[in-house]
Amino acid sequence: MLFTSYNFILFLVVLFIIYYLIPKKYQWMLLLLGSFVFYSYSGWDNVAYITVTILATYFVSLKIGQLYEQQDSYIKENKGSLAREDRKKYKAKINAKQKKYLLLCLLFDLGILAVLKYTNFVISNINSIGNLFKATEISFLDIALPMGISFYTFQSVGYLVDVYRGKYAPEKNLGKFALFVSFFPQLVQGPISRFDDLGEQLYAGHSFDYKNVSFGIQRILWGFFKKLVIADRILVGVNTITQNPETYQGIYVFLGMIFYAVQLYADFTGGIDITIGIAQVFGIELKENFQRPFFSKSIVEYWRRWHITMGTWFRDYVFYPVSISSPMLKLSKFSRKHLGEKLGKKVPVYLSTIIVWSATGIWHGASWNFIVWGLLNCLVIIVSQEFEPLYAKFHSKFNVRHNFFFRLFQVARTFLLMCSIRILDCYRNVGISFKMYFSMFTNWNFGEIFNGGLLGLGLKKSDYIVLIFGIIIMTVFSLIQRKGSVREQLTEKSDVLQYAVGIALFVSIITFGAYGIGYDSNQFIYNQF
């Protein structure tokens, strides 16, 4: 059930009405039921996968929690008689047990993800190597990736690790835990929530709050505008260029790069706007996932502002554990000894960064394109960190750090750099991606786009007009957002203006949205991750 489908809108309206009609203590149950109804639309086998993940994570986290309780009561009971060393030993013993359970469950949860998402990728690589030796090809598995598996698996893993770390006690009610993992608005494309942020909000009852509901609806409408008016309209141009690399090279690759940036931004942030808006309508506040990323002045800043919950997830559950793991500490010691203090310190940090970015890449998709994409991001981040002293020198000599044009240059540079890396997301393999990228510098066909080329991409003049206006509106909203929530700012304006904006947004979506017959019904891009 697509967020932008009529069925989903009907589902949402029905759920909303019942939600505020029933007693508050039953609201979370309704959300759980709604989440499973929503998910069942993607197929009952998918329901089975998410259920298995929920059950495994639930029981293992309970066990880990019980071990904490056992440890606490043992220490409490033997407070007087237990020496510090003994206490430490006992804790280590419990921790070892907890670790076993943790690893077992991680292996299980991530194993499902790995088998479903990466088996065919592994088979295709084996076949490629086998082809060199004329070996018989292995058949691909006929498995469809369950909707949102990467998101709910990461959310479950984060929860499990937090319970293991003793950050909070495990949720004892299976239904409530199931709701945390399966809460339908965030199931398909995030944001990846943390239990201590979301849990209580899901389970506490919510009274109808006009502001929350109207803000939620406004946010949903804004998401629809971005998705239907901009992303799904520009998609035709992106597909025409990227699916025909033999025909569209040079300046078209550049256009495709920019178009894709717009599409991805409007699609993903639009989807998250809808997600956050839906949650807000039910009185639940989800974490923001974006903070005007295209205004970033460096790639590090960009990744702090783009898909924030994924970035922080990788930081907390991959980067930190890897950085302080005993092999990494040994490596740190070794490298400092042999490479000197300065360089030696960097080795484990950079190695952890490479691991994180490889994981981020492969998380985005089971293909070499995404692995290379992750590594390129990593490379740029490491290089820019290495160049930091050079930048410092430059800024001490030329005082342009606060100069508007220099900042504009930084924003444009970061945007183009990210577009360049993202090209790997557009073409079917790494080789073609690089070939197309370099064609921008070798195939000088700039004039073609004004000789009918632009109108040969499947987009009409009217499409370009809508897109230009849409992008301007999106940019203006982002600029206004720098002063805080656009909706809050709007409430300070006159009622007439508030309603005019709402009506204009709604009518624009209805009229200029790329939906219905003649347009493909498009999944959100991040659904497939």
Next chain:
Amino acid sequence: MAIAALITIVILIFLQNLLMPKYMSEILEGALISEYYSEDIKDHDVIFIGDCEVYENFSPITLWKEYGITSFIRGSAQQLIWHSYYLLEDTLKYEKPDVVVFNVLSMMYDEPQNEAYNRMALDGMPLSLSKLKSIKASMVEEEKFITYIFPILRYHSRWDELSGEDFKYMFKKDKITHNGYLMRVDVKPVTTIPRARKLPNYELSDICYDYLKKMTALCKENDIELVLIKAPSIYPHWYDEWDEQIEDYASENGLLYINFLKYTDEIGIDFQTDTYDAGLHLNLSGAEKLTKYFGKLLSDEFNLADRRDDEQLSKVWIEKEAFYIDIMEKQYAELEELGYIKAFNSKKNEE
């Protein structure tokens, strides 16, 4: 809040009227269904239902002029049998004719065919239970029910192809047909008749029979004579096997069935002069010949009274005749001047 909602609704209604196709200067078939509802007097002796083989082949004006029979054709392009059934059901809410004439060609289609034709059959109907049931029965896979209730959701993307016509006919449309008859005076003689391809199965489907049975029952309930016809269009080919099945059905149910293809000589149809598209449909000359023939049969068989003495009716039908002659003369004039009729030049002349 309520005012904002009201303003939004008004804007959307305005936009919907603007964006919906008007079918006034081309693809005139799209305008057929709605015309019935703007008739002041819905009192007809005969109602025709069916596809292009009724709205191109029978002329209600001729029926009136020759026999004083009032009639209306509730036809639309590639009207399928469920469209016909629900249109009839809807029509019976407004009037009870003596005779309903159903063209059986659509018995050959047992599943929804095409969104464009669905739209032509359904968009013109006002919202009613019959319409809702018809939508449900008609939709092809890519269609959404809600887009029939709120057509703006279907036609929203027409904003970049709006013309003066869309503004002119936003709230009121011109009359295009003559009680449902879409006139064509041009001639394209039959040269070759495509060979009928062999079919794997000649059985008319159960779903079509179900609707035919429902139609028969509906007419019986309302004391209406149902007449089954096959218009004298040469193709799509009407197989003998199909004809036999309809004959059997008619005799089992005590219905009159006339396959006009068997009487073309008796009617006097000359496929060199009486068709505008080489045998698919009759032109004005052919339609008038067929209507005269059928009108006699209708009056004899069902004792339909000659109502030309009814002053009120006569007044209305005189106006209709005048419009009929006006359009006929315009078409002849265009034909002479341009060699074609403007309204039909841009479209393909097939269903």
